[in-house]
Amino acid sequence: MKEREKSAAGAKARRAVPRHGWRPDEQQRQDALIRYVGAIANVSAAKTARPAEQAPRTALLVRDLMNAPPPSVAPDTTLTDIVSALSAHETGSLPVADTDGRVMGVVSEADLLAVVAARAYRPSAVRQVRGTGPSVEPGEETAETLMTSPAITVQPDTTVPEAAWLLALSRLKRVPVAEADGRLVGTVHRHILLDALLKEDPAVLEGVRGRIKQAFPDAADTVEVTVHEGVVRLRGSVTGDEAARLLAEVKGLEPVTDVLDELTVRDG
Secondary structure, three states, X not given: OOHHHHHHHHHHHHHHOOOOOOOOOHHHHHHHHHHHHHXXXXXXXXXXXXXXXXXXXXXXXXXXXXXXXXXXXXXXXXXXXXXXXXXXXXXXXXXXXXOOOEEEEEEEHHHHHHHHHHHHHOHHHHHHHOOOOOOOOOOOOEHXXXXXXXXXXXXXXXXXXXXXXXXXXXXXXXXEEEOOOOEEEEEEEHHHHHHHHHOHHHHHHHHHXXXXXXXXXXXXXXXXXXXXXXXXEEEEEEEHHHHHHHHHHHHOOOOOOEEXXXXXXXXX
């Protein structure tokens, strides 16, 4: 994902999602998460900028984690039936797909609650709180009139860090997974993405140690490796020739986000 595309996606996500009040420490937690997944996404995007046929299949992709086949509702689904579908699938939102299976939008509990509450409390406000679909009379709402459109989606081959970046910016809990032509193929929840990111540290540690042992056998016993949130810290002593090559080698590993160099150079 290019920087310009990432900025556009972030701006689109912020416009599409309403702001909600947060508890005092929530902003700090969200900012930390955005910095983390943003750093990973930057590295992931740079490493996958090569043509697909040349890129090694090392990065975890959305297709590896998505829920498929995905539940969805048709555009003419009534409000009552949408509620039933949300309950049946134990979810807070569902994609709206046309007869060809292409994503038209997303309808959520928040969309429905706003309409139902306005209908009960202030009927004249119903038109003001509906989704972005065509205008209809109160009581005739369907998924198409209630949905938020266009939907924020990710593609199956989007890397997990890039998908996490998008969800962190948009503050969505889940997004539809769609092919380039818009055809719905799955959904992915943010907790699945976050779990996958947090579980990567042990795998990164093992990968870095294995690479050092393979490429720099003399340094395997003198270099200490630790990993925290994708950042690799290297401590120990190496020769001057080894130092630069070792750092470059570790920085090139997926999904290392940064390398902290605490190596000392010894003669030899």
